[in-house]
Amino acid sequence: MLERRGGPGNREVNGRGRSSEYGSAQGRNHYERGQQRGHGQQSRGQQGRNQRSRGRAPVRTKRISRADVARALDETELLPAIVFVFSRNGCDQAVRQCLYDGIRLTTREERDEIRRAALAEVADMSDEERRVLGVSEWISGLERGIAAHHAGLLPAFKTVVEQLFQRRLVKLVYATETLALGINMPARAVAIERLDKFNGEERVALTSGEYTQLTGRAGRRGIDTEGHAIVVWNDGVELESLAHLAGARSFPVKSSFRPTANMTVNLLQRMNLEVARDTLELSFAQFQTDRAVVDHARELRAEQESLASYDAAAARAHGSDRKRWEDRARKLRRKVERGRRQIASRTGTIARTFERVVEELLQLEYLESVEGEPEVTLWGELLRRIYGDRDLLVAECLRHDAFRGLDAAGLAAMCCVLSYEPRRDDDIEPRLPGGAAFAAAHDRVLDTWVLLDDLAERYRLPRTEMPHAGLASTMHAWSRGISIERLLEDTGIGAGDFVRWSKQTIDLLDQIAQACEAAVLAQLDEDRLSDLAQLAREAKRSVRRGIVEASSSS
Numbered sequence: 001m002l003e004r005r006g007g008p009g010n011r012e013v014n015g016r017g018r019s020s021e022y023g024s025a026q027g028r029n030h031y032e033r034g035q036q037r038g039h040g041q042q043s044r045g046q047q048g049r050n051q052r053s054r055g056r057a058p059v060r061t062k063r064i065s066r067a068d069v070a071r072a073l074d075e076t077e078l079l080p081a082i083v084f085v086f087s088r089n090g091c092d093q094a095v096r097q098c099l100y101d102g103i104r105l106t107t108r109e110e111r112d113e114i115r116r117a118a119l120a121e122v123a124d125m126s127d128e129e130r131r132v133l134g135v136s137e138w139i140s141g142l143e144r145g146i147a148a149h150h151a152g153l154l155p156a157f158k159t160v161v162e163q164l165f166q167r168r169l170v171k172l173v174y175a176t177e178t179l180a181l182g183i184n185m186p187a188r189a190v191a192i193e194r195l196d197k198f199n200g201e202e203r204v205a206l207t208s209g210e211y212t213q214l215t216g217r218a219g220r221r222g223i224d225t226e227g228h229a230i231v232v233w234n235d236g237v238e239l240e241s242l243a244h245l246a247g248a249r250s251f252p253v254k255s256s257f258r259p260t261a262n263m264t265v266n267l268l269q270r271m272n273l274e275v276a277r278d279t280l281e282l283s284f285a286q287f288q289t290d291r292a293v294v295d296h297a298r299e300l301r302a303e304q305e306s307l308a309s310y311d312a313a314a315a316r317a318h319g320s321d322r323k324r325w326e327d328r329a330r331k332l333r334r335k336v337e338r339g340r341r342q343i344a345s346r347t348g349t350i351a352r353t354f355e356r357v358v359e360e361l362l363q364l365e366y367l368e369s370v371e372g373e374p375e376v377t378l379w380g381e382l383l384r385r386i387y388g389d390r391d392l393l394v395a396e397c398l399r400h401d402a403f404r405g406l407d408a409a410g411l412a413a414m415c416c417v418l419s420y421e422p423r424r425d426d427d428i429e430p431r432l433p434g435g436a437a438f439a440a441a442h443d444r445v446l447d448t449w450v451l452l453d454d455l456a457e458r459y460r461l462p463r464t465e466m467p468h469a470g471l472a473s474t475m476h477a478w479s480r481g482i483s484i485e486r487l488l489e490d491t492g493i494g495a496g497d498f499v500r501w502s503k504q505t506i507d508l509l510d511q512i513a514q515a516c517e518a519a520v521l522a523q524l525d526e527d528r529l530s531d532l533a534q535l536a537r538e539a540k541r542s543v544r545r546g547i548v549e550a551s552s553s554s
Contacts, residue, residue, distance in 0.1 A: 063234060064232055064233060064234070065097070065101070066083075066094045066097045066098060066174075067097055067098050067100075067101035067103055069083065069191060069232055070098050070103045070105075070146070070172055071103065073172065073189060073191070073230075074105060074171075078188055078189035078228050078230075079105065079145075079171040079172060079188065079189070080165060080168060080170070080171045080172065080173075080187050080188055080189075081171070081172055081173075081187050081188060081189040081190065081191060082172075082173050082174075082175055082185065082187045082189075082190050082191070082217060083172065083173070083174050083175070083190075083191040083192075083193065084175055084176070084177060084190070084191070084192050084193065084214050085174050085175070085176065085193050086176060086177060086193070086194065086197035087176070088148075088150040088151070088152045088176060088494070090174075090193075091148040091149070091150050091174040091175060091176060092148050094148070094174040095141045095146050095147065095148050095174060096137075098141075098144070098146050098172075099137075099140060099141060099144065099146070103144060103146060104144045104145070105144060105145030105146065105171040105172060106143065106144060106145040106169065106171070110145070110169050111143045111144075113169060114139075114142050114143050114145075114164060114169050114170070115139060115142075115143055117160060117163070117164060117169075118138070118139045118142055118160055119139070121156050121157075121159075121160050122135050122156075124550065125547075128483070128485045129484055129485055129547070131485070132484070132485035132488050132489060133154060133157075133488075133495055138157060142160070142161075142164065142170060145169070145170055145171040145172060146170070146171070146172045146173075146174075147161045147164070147165075147170050147172075147173050147174075148161075148173070148174050148175070149161050149162070149173050149174070149175040149176075149185075150175060150176040150178065150496075151176070151178055151496055151497065151500065152494030152495075152496045152497050153494070153495070153496040154495040154496050154499060154547065154551065155496065155499055155500075155551040156547075156550060156551060157496075158496070161173060162183060162184070162185055165185050165187075166184065166185065173185070173187075177197070177210070177213075177214060185217065186217060186219070186220040186221065186223075187217050187218060187220070187227075188218070188219070188220060188223075188224050188227065188228065189218055189227065189228040189229070189230060190214060190215050190217050190218040190227070190228070190229050190230065191229075191230040191231070191232060192206075192211075192214060192215070192229075192230070192231050192232065193232050194232075194234070195211075195231065195242065215227075215229035257350070258350075258353060258462055259280060259350065259353050259354040259357050260357070260391060260392075261357060261360075261361060261366070261383060261391050261392040261395070262383060262384065262386060262387055262388075262391040262392075264276075264354065264357045264358060264361060264367075265361065265366060265367070265376050265380045265381075265383050265384050266384050267279070268358075268367065268374055268375070268376055269376045269380075269381075269384060272373055273358065273373060273374055276354065277351045277354060277355070280350045280351050280354050299339070303332060303335060303336050303339065304336055306332060307329060307332045307333055307336055310325055310328050310329035310332060311325075311329050313325045314326045314329055353461065356459045356460060356461055357459075357461060358374055359459060360455055360456070360459045360461065361374075361380070362374060363455070364392075364396070364455075365377055365379060366379050366380035366383050366395070367380055378519070378522050378524045379395070379399055379524070381518065381519070381522060382395060382398065382399070382515045382516075382518070382519045382524070383395040385511060385514055385515035385518060386398075386511050386512075386515055387511060388419065388508070388511075389464055389465075390418055390419075390464055390467070392452060393418065393445075393448060393449055393452055393464065393467075394418055394508070394511075394512070395515075396448050396451075396452065397418075397444070397445055397448055398512065398515065398516065398529070398532070400444075400448065401528065402441060402444040402445050402448055403441055403532065404441070405437035405440060405441060406437060406438065406441050406535070407437075407535075408479060408535055408538040408539040408542050409433075409476050409479035409480045409539070409542060410433065410435070410437060410438045410441065410476065411509070411535055411536060411539040412475050412476065412478075412479040412505055412509065412539040412540075412542060412543050413433055413438065413472045413473070413475045413476035413479065414438070414441060414442070414445065414472070415475075415505045415508040415509050415512070415539070416471050416472055416474075416475035416501060416504075416505045417442065417445065417467045417468065417469050417472050418445070418467055418508060419501070419504040419505055419507070419508050420467075420468050420469075420470060420471050420501055420504070421465070421468070422468050422470050430468060430469035430470050430472070431469070431472070431473045432469055432472055432473065433472055433473050433476035433477075438472075438476075442469065442472075445467060446466070446467065449464070449466060449467060452464075453466075471493070471498075471501055474487065474491050474493065474498070475501070475502070475505060475543070478498075478502070478543060478548075479539060479542040479543055480542075481542075484546050484547055495547065498548075499547060499548055499551045502543055502544075502548040503548070503551070505543055506540050506543055506544055506548075509536045509537075509539050509540040509543070510536075510540060512532070512533070512536040513533045513536035513537050513540070516529040516530070516532050516533035516536065517529075517530075517533045520533065
């Protein structure tokens with residue numbers, strides 16, 4: 001199946017290329033063979049089986065191999081192309097399968113240029129680092145014009161792949177859907193292996209918005225007059241569903257905006273409560289909520305008009321007719337009142353959430369009431385400098401000295417606990433680093449989280465996930481100086497994943513250091529917070545080394 005996606009004009013026409021015919025031809029051959037076996041001469045055994053069974057199991061078509069897809073894209077001149085595979089492991093396997101089948105998409109001159117670019121990127125790596133990171137296999141794939149791109153790769157590797165693809169040296173990239181977001185890698189064609197993906201719990205079908213996001217990369221501006229979107233054929237592909245995906249043009253955007261503790265103290269540091277509330281009423285999230293109310297309000301107006309008619313009819317009627325109209329009016333009036341309450345509850349929801357956050361922060365003394373107006377306290381000033389989903393938890397831990405007894409490696413590991421968010425399909429078993437000091441600090445952090453979780457429930461606010469210690473031991477070992485090759489071999493974590501969470505840890509350590517230094521300047525718990533700021537700086541230096549430092553842009 002081949003869909004041509006227009007270039008600048010976004011014109012779409014139905015078309016068919018050799019790559020699309022490849023899957024259909026295979027399907028027709030299998031079908032025709034099944035038909036011949038079903039309607040041609042049959043042995044007596046076959047006839048007997050047919051007499052005993054009125055139906056025949058459907059014939060399954062042979063799955064098109066990734067190497068065959070690569071050949072088809074090359075033969076039909078649809079390279080450079082991106083093939084979306086909805087798993088990191090699947091992307092890596094696809095590259096290996098193409099190498100095993102001898103796929104080569106580059107000339108000798110291109111291979112030399114690719115090798116120079118790749119070797120320049122890994123020049124500072126030791127032989128052991130190159131071995132554990134699979135540099136040899138990675139370069140081998142690049143030289144053949146084939147590469148993987150996903151979040152588990154080292155950032156430097158992904159950068160090289162992106163640059164070589166833009167220079168038209170790498171011709172075929174197997175990527176997860178994260179590549180569709182904000183990365184400049186325009187392709188002539190985009191292929192999608194499946195129309196469903198695993199979300200961590202079950203396989204779910206692609207939405208029309210996801211399909212358009214993926215296939216929107218097809219067609220290079222200023223180079224191609226049209227792009228090609230290809231869906232690899234398999235038994236699960238339904239043409240009607242595919243046509244619906246390709247033809248849909250309405251993609252709802254839902255805002256996930258919500259007031260947070262950090263946002264609240266930053267707003268109230270700059271404006272009063274009324275202005276802050278009015279500002280939030282102008283948010284896109286509130287606009288979406290209000291727009292959803294419009295249809296409900298329209299129905300309510302129609303019901304109110306009907307109610308007026310019922311009342312008028314009851315006033316004119318007599319006897320049993322009057323009672324019947326009054327009963328109808330009474331039922332409709334109850335329904336109208338329910339509708340009014342529902343509309344009132346949905347109007348101004350963002351501002352009401354903000355007001356509940358203000359109440360929570362007043363109770364925790366990050367805000368104080370001065371002449372009826374909430375003002376930011378010194379601890380609120382510290383909270384202003386902590387960003388992230390667990391902003392209030394981190395501030396409470398700093399305020400109540402939950403990190404006491406930790407050394408630099410322990411603080412790095414604890415910041416990893418506070419920033420790490422496991423994927424839904426991760427099976428990393430939480431394991432705390434050795435030592436009673438870390439275990440005690442971890443218990444204090446969890447106790448603080450429980451208190452804040454209860455408070456969020458009381459004020460009907462969004463609740464945060466419990467901190468996860470899945471990478472605590474890994475970060476502790478890295479901060480203590482373990483080599484990257486030993487760390488990756490011992491833990492099995494991907495280099496890209498480790499670098500990403502190391503950067504998150506560094507970011508939180510930096511926030512803690514800056515927040516504590518600002519608090520010291522404001523003469524707030526000077527000795528303790530000054531020591532904690534120095535410890536956070538030391539922990540940051542211990543994490544930012546080796547491939548983590550090489551992958552950092554600042």
